[in-house]
Amino acid sequence: MSKQMQISVPIRAPSWVSTRRIFQQKLQDLHKCTNLNHIKQVHAQILKQNLHQDPYVAPKLISAFSLSQQMALAIYVFKQIPDPNVHLYNTFIRACVQNSLSLLAFETFFEMQRNGLFADNFTYPFLLKACNGQSWLPLVKMIHNHLEKYGFFQDLFVPNSLIDSYCKCGLLGVKSAMRLFMAMDERDVVSWNSMIRGLLKVGELSEARKLFDEMPMKDAVSWNTILDGYVKAGEMNKAFGLFESMPERNVVSWSTMVSGYCKAGDMEMARMLFDRMPVKNLVSWTIIVSGYAVKGLAKDAIRSFEQMEEAGLKPDDGTVISILASCAESGLLGLGKRVHTSIERIRYKCSVNVSNALIDMYAKCGQVDRALSVFNGMLKKDLVSWNCMLQGLAMHGHGEKALQHFSRMRQEGFRPDKVTLVAVLCACVHAGFVDKGIQYFNNMERDYGIVPHIEHYGCMVDLLGRGGRLTEAFRFVQSMPLEPNVVIWGTLLGACRLHNAVGLAEEVLDYLVKLEPSDPGNYSLLSNIFASVGDWSNVANVRLQMKNFGIQKPSGASSIEVDDEVHEFTVFDKSHPKSDKIYRMINRLGLDLKRVHVVPKVYL
């Protein structure tokens, strides 16, 4: 540096102090801003001014990117900071949790510790949230230890959150929660409620009831929690008794009861309670619409949905997703479309989750093209979107297309999860790509780091079985590292029926009956196998065996939706007013099929 140069530069505050003041206004509300373009603009200006490492600026940017679900950019901003302080770490951990990057949240936490920084009372609640839905019992325990060690236990909020997080980790977690709960010298109503909820989650209804009776102070949540316990256990009579004896009933109490009757299939009772509700909210309407939808009562479901809109309620994401899921379950395309148009009227574009629900609904209702058009119209897709679409293609036998979809998905940088691989294997099953499927299965751990789950083994049994490689399938089941379940044996039995493998079928049924002795479906399958090879004496034997066990076969029914009405029919059903015409049509179809040498099989 020359002497002249030093002299010519006047002494003043570093340039960023003044430019920062200019940004102050812009940054004020940036962390609440959802307009991505605006954030990106500000980001560009900040980079230009070299302010991106400023301890005031960086957290605002990270929060803003996190809120508009741009974690890639948030990570980019965070990584450019050489020595983040605790505040910055907290901001970034919160961003990870908000975007369900739980693993990254913990990695960041450990990095923070390696850098010699201590987590504070802001960090731990975020970390607990990251554990939600992950069943990370050891990590919850670790957080528990830290909180105790550093004396963060003054506020009841801390142990209460711990109880809740513990209870989300299954039976062992609930036990830990109980130990903590017992050791607490002060408890508030939330502590009790959380503990009761936890016990109910692992099916300990009587334990929960004991605790409920012991409670010194019960609020509306306590009553509703235990009420839901009885409802979930299917004990509607006890639930109703409790409901009647409640000191006060709010929307949640009423909705819980309505949902219980819907699940029990008692739509009359559900509707009666629903009509008597003093206040109805979005959740209550969702429950009744879904209730009708799951039962296939398309007309009632659509009417209720319209009533909801007439009442001035606008369905939100939860409502829409829940109703669409019910449509997918029972194939109510009519209601699904109705909901779709309603969303398009209200919103300019759907959220990712809503679009995913739409894809799933269209695919499950057999409308792969519509599913594809929703999928292609999405600006931002997540793993669930790709998985739903993949499943839809696979389910309807578009094996080739599904595998193309799978490779496109990897090209766009998505990491396949276990659901993806089930769909891929399913695609191979339905397209008859036996060897390709075996290859995917054998390499899934190496290529994608996914250890095969029971579902993947099920796909393999289906793949080999349908492909006619029955002995191979049987040997595969016997050599599985996991205990074969009902689905596995059932799949194999189905394959036996497909290929009339009577001997193997009997062997498989032995295993199946051991696991599920009273399931009529198993016997029907075997009886059908005997029937298909003309072994009528054995058909009679199986029927007799069923009778001895007191098992009745429910007649399987098919259904078809015409003009928003679902028609259900069974074998030899003559109950329809136009039954004559229908059977004349069936006979004609049978003749047409014979002409092209297709012989339909008739099962009992």
Add this chain to the structure above:
DNA sequence: AGTTCATAAT
């Protein structure tokens, strides 16, 4: 920079 528990849910 932020709080916990109850009804629908991809």
